[in-house]
Amino acid sequence: xxxxxxxxxxxxxxxxDYERDFDFPVGDVFRAHKDPALLKQxxxxxxxxxxxxxxxxxxxxxxxxxxxxxAGTPYTFSGIxxxxxxxxxxxxxxxxxxxxxxxxxxxxxxxDLGEGRCRLVGHSVYxxxxxxxxxxxxxxxxxxxxxxxxLEELLAAQRVS
Amino acid sequence: xxxxxxxxxxxxxxxxDYERDFDFPVGDVFRAHKDPALLKQxxxxxxxxxxxxxxxxxxxxxxxxxxxxxAGTPYTFSGIxxxxxxxxxxxxxxxxxxxxxxxxxxxxxxxDLGEGRCRLVGHSVYxxxxxxxxxxxxxxxxxxxxxxxxLEELLAAQRVS
Numbered sequence: 001x002x003x004x005x006x007x008x009x010x011x012x013x014x015x016x017d018y019e020r021d022f023d024f025p026v027g028d029v030f031r032a033h034k035d036p037a038l039l040k041q042x043x044x045x046x047x048x049x050x051x052x053x054x055x056x057x058x059x060x061x062x063x064x065x066x067x068x069x070x071a072g073t074p075y076t077f078s079g080i081x082x083x084x085x086x087x088x089x090x091x092x093x094x095x096x097x098x099x100x101x102x103x104x105x106x107x108x109x110x111x112d113l114g115e116g117r118c119r120l121v122g123h124s125v126y127x128x129x130x131x132x133x134x135x136x137x138x139x140x141x142x143x144x145x146x147x148x149x150x151l152e153e154l155l156a157a158q159r160v161s
Numbered sequence: 162x163x164x165x166x167x168x169x170x171x172x173x174x175x176x177x178d179y180e181r182d183f184d185f186p187v188g189d190v191f192r193a194h195k196d197p198a199l200l201k202q203x204x205x206x207x208x209x210x211x212x213x214x215x216x217x218x219x220x221x222x223x224x225x226x227x228x229x230x231x232a233g234t235p236y237t238f239s240g241i242x243x244x245x246x247x248x249x250x251x252x253x254x255x256x257x258x259x260x261x262x263x264x265x266x267x268x269x270x271x272x273d274l275g276e277g278r279c280r281l282v283g284h285s286v287y288x289x290x291x292x293x294x295x296x297x298x299x300x301x302x303x304x305x306x307x308x309x310x311x312l313e314e315l316l317a318a319q320r321v322s
Binding site: 012013014060062079080081082083089091093095101103104105107123125126127129 | 221242244252262265266268284286290
């Protein structure tokens with residue numbers, strides 16, 4: 001599929017770069033990041049339950065959500081929105097509770113490709129290469145791929161309904 | 162002076178690492194970062210006027226301040242506090258208005274050296290090496306050195322008074 005997640009982990013820089021195209025307009029994909037009622041239906045791999053503790057999606061707001069796996073183990077994620085620019089870009093911090101104080105900063109851009117399509121471009125910056133590698137080895141790529149597939153399914157279902 | 166600012170810019174990583182010792186306890190140096198009435202008396206190089214627009218120094222809070230040079234040119238800085246741990250550490254974002262969306266994340270640690278001394282350790286992480294170099298070439302080192310000298314003078318004056 002041409003819309004597959006493209007992931008790049010440069011070996012000598014503490015970054016995770018990615019791109020994902022969608023056959024949906026920017027407005028739809030942005031809304032699925034903005035509205036926690038939608039977000040909890042797609043973020044992360046299949047088979048986890050997601051609970052949004054709070055999600056104040058605006059410049060200066062903060063968020064915290066918990067993924068729980070089938071064995072009942074919780075994984076908490078939290079951060080702060082440095083910039084939210086409607087239908088354009090988000091800059092936010094990101095911390096996994098299992099690695100306290102290992103905080104990354106995430107730059108997300110929503111690009112209009114025309115003809116009702118869009119591209120999500122992400123640039124994640126970690127405080128060390130080791131921290132980036134730890135995140136990459138946690139099953140992140142599979143989780144992101146599945147998450148974006150679920151996002152696509154969610155938007156397709158909304159379009160039909 | 163043994164308390165001089167030590168600055169390290171690794172050539173292949175987008176970091177600015179620094180250390181600065183103070184002949185003052187952690188509590189004093191932390192308070193000078195926490196209280197905007199103190200902060201505005203030392204942050205940045207001599208000869209600039211600093212106005213704090215807001216400074217909500219707590220986990221989830223945000224800040225914005227403006228330095229104005231003698232010619233009247235304003236320089237705006239803003240960001241968000243991801244974590245504030247009293248007398249221990251601060252994790253915050255940092256953006257210079259002149260380079261919008263070039264946001265760094267700053268890890269500050271306050272270490273007790275005993276005998277009423279402390280060490281401030283900083284790790285700043287930029288979204289690219291070019292962004293880090295741009296910040297480093299903006300007169301940052303001189304500004305930081307002078308700022309910490311002013312902080313020392315401020316705390317010495319408070320101790321005397």
